[in-house]
Amino acid sequence: MINIELLVIGGGPAGLSAGIAAGKCGVKTIVVDENPLPGGQLFKQIHKFFGSKEHKAGTRGYKIGEQLLNEVDQDGVEVYLNTRVWGIFDNNIVGILKDGKTQKVKAQKIILATGASENAIAFKGSTLPGIMTAGAAQTFINVHRVLPGKKILMIGTGNVGLITSYQLMQAGAEVVGVVEASQNVGGYDVHANKLRRAGIPIYLGHTVIEAKGDIEVDGAIIAPVDEKFKVDKSKSFLIDCDTICFAVGLTPRIELAQMVNAPIIYMSTLGGYLPIHDNRLKITEDIFIAGDISGVEEASTAMEEGSLAGVAVAMELGKLDKNKGVKEIEEIYKRLAKLRSGQFGSKRASAKEEIIKKQMEMKGGFK
Amino acid sequence: MRIKHHPILGEITEKKIVVIYVDGKKIEAIEGEPIAAALLAAGIRIFRKTIKTAEPRGLYCGIGQCNDCIMEVNGVSNVRTCVTLVEDGMVVKTQVGKGKGGDLDDKY
Numbered sequence: 364m365i366n367i368e369l370l371v372i373g374g375g376p377a378g379l380s381a382g383i384a385a386g387k388c389g390v391k392t393i394v395v396d397e398n399p400l401p402g403g404q405l406f407k408q409i410h411k412f413f414g415s416k417e418h419k420a421g422t423r424g425y426k427i428g429e430q431l432l433n434e435v436d437q438d439g440v441e442v443y444l445n446t447r448v449w450g451i452f453d454n455n456i457v458g459i460l461k462d463g464k465t466q467k468v469k470a471q472k473i474i475l476a477t478g479a480s481e482n483a484i485a486f487k488g489s490t491l492p493g494i495m496t497a498g499a500a501q502t503f504i505n506v507h508r509v510l511p512g513k514k515i516l517m518i519g520t521g522n523v524g525l526i527t528s529y530q531l532m533q534a535g536a537e538v539v540g541v542v543e544a545s546q547n548v549g550g551y552d553v554h555a556n557k558l559r560r561a562g563i564p565i566y567l568g569h570t571v572i573e574a575k576g577d578i579e580v581d582g583a584i585i586a587p588v589d590e591k592f593k594v595d596k597s598k599s600f601l602i603d604c605d606t607i608c609f610a611v612g613l614t615p616r617i618e619l620a621q622m623v624n625a626p627i628i629y630m631s632t633l634g635g636y637l638p639i640h641d642n643r644l645k646i647t648e649d650i651f652i653a654g655d656i657s658g659v660e661e662a663s664t665a666m667e668e669g670s671l672a673g674v675a676v677a678m679e680l681g682k683l684d685k686n687k688g689v690k691e692i693e694e695i696y697k698r699l700a701k702l703r704s705g706q707f708g709s710k711r712a713s714a715k716e717e718i719i720k721k722q723m724e725m726k727g728g729f730k
Numbered sequence: 731m732r733i734k735h736h737p738i739l740g741e742i743t744e745k746k747i748v749v750i751y752v753d754g755k756k757i758e759a760i761e762g763e764p765i766a767a768a769l770l771a772a773g774i775r776i777f778r779k780t781i782k783t784a785e786p787r788g789l790y791c792g793i794g795q796c797n798d799c800i801m802e803v804n805g806v807s808n809v810r811t812c813v814t815l816v817e818d819g820m821v822v823k824t825q826v827g828k829g830k831g832g833d834l835d836d837k838y
């Protein structure tokens with residue numbers, strides 16, 4: 364059995380930032396990730412990030428991943444790759460699968476930074492080969508450098524759908540259209556305008572009702588939907604394509620939190636069911652969360668939350684002076700407030716406040 | 731299709747080319763890439779047939795979460811081809827249902 368002070372599960376922006384923050388304070392930390400490459404979703408992001416300098420704006424996603432990795436290394440944090448956590452048991456015993464073997468890790472504190480998984484929608488033919496998540500397409504073009512198809516139809520105009528469409532074009536695919544059930548584009552206008560300038564049609568108020576093809580996709584039937592999402596099949600038409608991508612939202616990966624019986628809450632603005640946490644991202648006596656698992660946001664917020672959880676753990680383990688820690692957390696909250704402002708951000712800010720309020724109302728504190 | 735030139739990522743760098751056998755057919759692959767990448771590059775998108783209705787399935791999530799891309803690899807069933815890396819001479823087969831190779835559990 365491996366004994367460690369802090370085990371961080373997930374090596375995306377949240378997990379790596381948590382490792383860095385805790386490692387800096389001298390907390391003996393291991394970060395595990397099931398992938399051969401750390402960085403979580405960052406490794407497929409080849410575009411420059413928005414926001415402010417302190418959140419690495421202007422830097423391409425995968426470069427941010429590399430920077431975080433370097434820092435983790437310098438802080439003496441161990442990173443186990445190809446290592447999947449399959450369970451958390453009593454007394455903070457964690458089951459990991461590494462090199463094909465199961466091992467036990469006993470950790471004084473645990474941070475769950477497992478991210479989110481991509482949503483799907485169902486229609487006739489929606490399981491045909493050639494239909495995949497936008498993230499799959501993005502991973503294969505940007506990391507493995509293989510096109511998933513030649514003529515691509517994207518479903519969803521959130522930032523993931525818009526950015527992935529543009530990147531598919533950059534990679535040499537033809538994007539035949541982007542379909543969006545709502546009457547408005549979900550993501551930032553800058554991203555949508557890039558597609559519009561390239562002449563890619565964005566079908567607002569439409570959805571895919573059927574994928575054509577016997578053994579692989581060779582077309583999609585789309586139809587208009589009204590404000591109440593009622594489909595008008597009489598106005599449906601066929602779009603020629605060999606690939607359909609889903610960019611229809613993310614759901615927090617909360618299985619491990621459920622395994623430790625953390626109370627769960629439903630928050631639609633944050634992606635669905637997620638563990639209730641306090642203002643230090645704590646969900647049980649020894650377990651913390653950070654990043655998309657605590658509500659789907661962005662890489663910048665995931666990094667801040669990771670730092671917050673790392674600092675909170677260092678304080679609890681007595682590796683960081685209480686006053687200093689409290690100050691650092693205040694600073695992190697100031698930066699988070701900036702990130703959680705504006706049209707989309709303010710909704711996330713109030714959802715986050717609601718969760719913390721719920722936690723304070725819970726009787727008996729942490730288990 | 732491989733993306734040889736890319737406006738941001740640049741040219742594809744020199745990689746070691748190996749061969750793998752897919753349902754008996756020899757295809758070129760790059761050592762260390764996921765099996766699924768080699769298959770897509772060769773234009774193969776049907777990876778398995780489902781257990782009850784033999785419906786075709788292929789790459790879906792691309793990061794090892796969903797298990798839709800599983801195939802028989804070197805005689806082992808249920809191998810996630812999106813996260814299992816190519817080695818020279820690998821034998822890959824379309825998986826039908828649970829496959830014939832037994833599970834990973836039998837091996838370890």
Ligand SMILES: Cc1cc2nc3c(=O)[nH]c(=O)nc-3n(C[C@H](O)[C@H](O)[C@H](O)COP(=O)(O)OP(=O)(O)OC[C@H]3O[C@@H](n4cnc5c(N)ncnc54)[C@H](O)[C@@H]3O)c2cc1C
Pocket residue numbers: 372373374375376377378395396397398402403404405408424446447448449476477478479481497498499501523526613616653654655656660661662663665
């Ligand atoms: C396709 C896609 C594109 C996106 N594009 C952007 C973008 O351009 N900009 C942006 O700001 N945000 C983007 N996001 C949002 C993104 O989710 C966040 O920015 C950020 O990656 C969240 O960080 P995280 O560390 O919480 O999770 P992740 O980056 O998802 O990292 C979590 C890691 O934990 C690992 N893990 C999970 N469970 C286990 C387990 N049991 N054992 C071991 N390892 C485990 C996962 O494999 C993963 O590597 C995108 C998301 C997706 C899906």
